[in-house]
Amino acid sequence: MSGPNTDYDPVEVAAVSPAELEAARDAALAAIAAAADLEQLKAVRTEHAGDRSALALANREIGALPPQARKEAGQRVGQARGAVSKALTARQEVLEAEHEARILVEEAVDVTLPTDAEPVGARHPLTTGAELIADIFVAMGWEVAEGPVIEAEWLNFDALNLGPDHPARTMQDTFWTEPADHHVVLRTHTSPVQARTMLTRTPPIYVVCPGRVFRTDEYDATHSPMFHQVEGLAIDEGISMAHLKGTLDHFASQMFGEGITTRFRPSYFPFTEPSAEVDLVCFVCRGVDSDQCRTCRGEGWIEWGGCGIVNPRVLQACGVDSERYSGFAFGMGIDRTLMFRHGLEDLRTLFEGDVRFTTAFGSEL
Ligand code: PHE
Secondary structure (H helix, E strand, O other), X not given: OOOOOOOOOOOXXXXXXHHHHHHHHHHHHHHHHHOOOHHHHHHHHHHHHOOOOXXXXXXXXXXXXXXXXXXXXXXXXXXXXXXXXXXXHHHHHHHHHHHHHHHHHHOOOOOOOOOOOOOOOOOOHHHHHHHXXXXXXXXXXXXXXXXXXXXXXXXXXXXXOOOOOOHHHHHOOOOEOOOHHHOEEXXXXXXXXXXXXXXHOOOOEEEEEEEEEEOOOOOOOOOOOEEEEEEEEEEEOOOOHHHHHHHHHHHHHHHHOOOOOEEEEEEEEOOEEEEEEEEEEOOOOOOOOHHHOOOOOOOOEEEEEEEEEEXXXXXXXXXXXXXXXXXXXXXXXXXXXXXXXXXXXXXXXXXXXXXXXXXXXXXXX
């Protein structure tokens, strides 16, 4: 074992002079006072109070001083460091308070202001429904045609084989405009659009016409003086009832699902001959156990619209060669179709513009 290290002779380290210490402290205090924001104060803290700052180095040297010098040096360095750290804390508080005050002003929200965040709503189910129907036909190469809702009596009636004395005129309770001798009506069906199309185009013609129509009906859960119809017209060589049936079966299954087909019942319309009522297979019970079905009330079928082979008299009135061409036409209510499709109980919900109703349909396409 070796003996005590008697010849140990540490190098005497001199304490930092009071002047140097004061200079370091004052530089630190000046920099702290000059720090304009929290970012700057952070840099000042590293420079003047961090591990490599003059004051930290002075502090570290105290341990190396001869014992008799330590106390005094320790006091001086301690005071200087204390002053700097106090100044840092005080400045930090001031700057934080300023920062918060500025944020409160800059990001102030006046909760009493009226909001401009309006709900975006949704497209009306009648619009999207009519588009859906149009798409089904456009996919088969048909075109969409539109016409005016205020229509000439001749186009609404006469051109469609409904002469002034035709008893079927009373089938459609008409809104007439004044003066009566102008012979202008609110169209009672979209068939005048078909007349317009035939008058301006040459066959082959495949058009579908969605639109608003008007009749002097009561306003209740199943009737409205304004409603929507879609009519289709196909004029070509050799068109038959079979084409009509195939087209409507396709339309029905696209609209209501695979397996929903149609049946025809003999009927009468002045503009078609022969004419038929179109029924749909009940899309709820599909004809199975229909006795229990509330939708078709035991029928297994639901009335959908009217159709037929275009009366040659209509073709002639609209300038189409009835020897060469034949055509079929059909028409049904869009509102009624949508009521079936979406299980709506009351027609009026479609017309009353309650955004809660519309929004429920979302962005269905
Ligand atoms: N226009 C007829 C109606 O409004 C419907 C229909 C159209 C019937 C075409 C047959 C052919 O009642």
